[in-house]
Amino acid sequence: MHAQQSISVLLIDDHTILREGYSQLLEAAGFTIAGQAANAEEGYQAFITKKPTVCIVDLTMPGSGGLECIRRICARDSQANILVCSMHEETSLAMRALELGARGYITKSSSTEVLIEAVKQVAAKQHYLGAGVARSIAIEKLINSDNKINSLSHQEFAVFRMTAEGQSIEEMAANLTLAPKTISNYKTNMMRKLGTTKLADIIFLAQKIGVIHPPHEG
Numbered sequence: 001m002h003a004q005q006s007i008s009v010l011l012i013d014d015h016t017i018l019r020e021g022y023s024q025l026l027e028a029a030g031f032t033i034a035g036q037a038a039n040a041e042e043g044y045q046a047f048i049t050k051k052p053t054v055c056i057v058d059l060t061m062p063g064s065g066g067l068e069c070i071r072r073i074c075a076r077d078s079q080a081n082i083l084v085c086s087m088h089e090e091t092s093l094a095m096r097a098l099e100l101g102a103r104g105y106i107t108k109s110s111s112t113e114v115l116i117e118a119v120k121q122v123a124a125k126q127h128y129l130g131a132g133v134a135r136s137i138a139i140e141k142l143i144n145s146d147n148k149i150n151s152l153s154h155q156e157f158a159v160f161r162m163t164a165e166g167q168s169i170e171e172m173a174a175n176l177t178l179a180p181k182t183i184s185n186y187k188t189n190m191m192r193k194l195g196t197t198k199l200a201d202i203i204f205l206a207q208k209i210g211v212i213h214p215p216h217e218g
Contacts, residue, residue, distance in 0.1 A: 074101030088210030164206030
């Protein structure tokens with residue numbers, strides 16, 4: 001228990017009920033809650049001020065999103081301990097999160113035991129993948145499928161997600177702190193790589209891989 005008491009956790013998720021639930025579970029297990037944040041921008045600022053041992057990050061959040069939050073945190077501190085807790089086992093998302101610097105990836109359907117073990121492993125600078133995620137990544141690497149999504153750069157992928165959400169060029173530029181012309185170039189490249197100019201195709205693909213929620217999920 002003593003080792004766990006020295007582990008502080010920052011929760012970055014836009015669902016208040018989930019944050020509160022995780023907070024209670026983790027405190028009951030002997031961890032300290034360093035703070036909570038409802039979006040990527042708040043999460044990044046909280047990481048700087050709270051200096052948590054572990055950040056638990058959701059991927060599907062408003063604004064610049066969970067992947068951008070991971071990128072910014074790891075750019076500031078390459079030793080940051082990030083555990084992704086997402087609704088999705090989608091391989092593309094998991095691999096991107098790990099490539100950006102996350103140490104662990106579990107789904108929100110994971111048991112309390114898995115959550116606690118994942119936090120402990122990530123705090124110890126070990127990698128931890130939920131069983132379903134690990135299996136999906138193993139299959140993906142085995143097949144080595146030529147996935148168009150995987151050909152997108154980090155910035156192109158961010159523009160892909162924001163386009164699917166219906167954000168304008170100006171909104172994307174503000175969220176990513178880039179010039180509108182740069183965003184337009186990323187958007188053009190993204191559509192070329194995906195082989196479509198139709199917004200409907202982009203929305204469908206984004207929902208399919210779990211980057212945005214279908215309307216009925218809110």
